[in-house]
Amino acid sequence: MKKNTVAIFLVVFFVCSQLAIAQHTSVNVQGMGVLPISHATLELTWKGKVILFDPSVNDKTLADIKKPDIVFITDIHPDHLNADNLNKLKLNGTPIVAPQAVADKLPEDLKKNLIVISNGESKQWQGIKFEAIPMYNLPGERQAYHTKGRGNGYVLTLGNKRVYISGDTEDIPEMRSLKNIDLAFVCMNLPYTMTVERAADGVVAFSPKEVIPYHYRGGEGLSDIQKFKQLVSQHKPGINVRLLDFYPKD
Numbered sequence: 001m002k003k004n005t006v007a008i009f010l011v012v013f014f015v016c017s018q019l020a021i022a023q024h025t026s027v028n029v030q031g032m033g034v035l036p037i038s039h040a041t042l043e044l045t046w047k048g049k050v051i052l053f054d055p056s057v058n059d060k061t062l063a064d065i066k067k068p069d070i071v072f073i074t075d076i077h078p079d080h081l082n083a084d085n086l087n088k089l090k091l092n093g094t095p096i097v098a099p100q101a102v103a104d105k106l107p108e109d110l111k112k113n114l115i116v117i118s119n120g121e122s123k124q125w126q127g128i129k130f131e132a133i134p135m136y137n138l139p140g141e142r143q144a145y146h147t148k149g150r151g152n153g154y155v156l157t158l159g160n161k162r163v164y165i166s167g168d169t170e171d172i173p174e175m176r177s178l179k180n181i182d183l184a185f186v187c188m189n190l191p192y193t194m195t196v197e198r199a200a201d202g203v204v205a206f207s208p209k210e211v212i213p214y215h216y217r218g219g220e221g222l223s224d225i226q227k228f229k230q231l232v233s234q235h236k237p238g239i240n241v242r243l244l245d246f247y248p249k250d
Contacts, residue, residue: 029210029242030161030182036244037061040080040168040215042185043068046158049128053154053165055089056082062089070125073098074135074167075151076105079215086110095125099132099152119149129157133178135169137193145192155181164208168215170194171202181208188228189218196223200231203239210240217247 026035026045033045038061040054052068056079071094074080081102087110096106097115106114117123117132124130133153137144146168153167155178164184169175171194178184184206188199193215203211211232216223229241 027244032158032161032163032183034212034244036214036246037065039217039246040074042214044163049126051156054080055085056080068094070094070128071096072154072165073102074153074165075146076101077168081105083107083110097130099150101150117152119152131155133164134172134174135167136172138170138172168193171198171205175202176205178206181206182210184208184211185214186211187215188213188223189216191219196228197231200228200235203232204236207236207239210242212242212244214246222247
């Protein structure tokens with residue numbers, strides 16, 4: 001019995017050690033601070049700059065978040081775009097990077113410092129280069145949750161590091177053909193994006209140095225990110241899979 005108890009404890013400890021300890025706990029990844037906030041909302045810090053993605057979570061969750069230096073929005077859906085939240089962040093001149101579909105839905109006061117970028121374009125802001133990467137469902141039908149050209153994934157160049165934020169996508173050719181990615185955030189949730197298996201296969205194809213699953217809650221609860229890690233490690237053991245807790249209260 002004692003041996004069984006110890007074994008169970010070790011298993012629980014291992015699983016917990018693979019997750020960020022708590023919400024609003026930042027971890028260092030390749031010289032960048034990574035803060036999992038909730039679902040699609042995350043924060044990167046680099047050289048003192050706070051980079052915020054899709055601040056669409058509830059007010060209480062955002063209450064402790066630092067004022068961002070730049071905000072990126074991927075899509076028009078409410079788990080990515082929340083104009084009320086953007087107003088409550090009191091951005092006061094903070095640039096918002098977004099696709100045209102998002103720009104069309106923003107109130108006028110949030111358009112003053114808007115940077116509109118379309119799939120395939122690259123721009124820069126204060127030493128940060130960012131590229132808009134397509135994100136969409138396959139086979140890209142008009143009735144899909146995410147149609148090609150509407151939303152943006154992003155690749156940010158921060159010094160000598162390249163960071164990929166997938167947005168809501170499947171393992172599309174544009175993702176699979178990415179090169180020299182140091183850190184990737186990849187979604188996986190049905191029925192909106194892709195399965196764990198497809199996400200793992202796509203990651204193996206473009207082989208980032210490190211990958212963090214995010215946006216992994218779907219219609220049937222949380223996706224199995226432990227399985228994602230197992231699949232990636234099985235097919236490409238050189239990729240470091242980090243599991244951070246984007247849903248600490250679920």
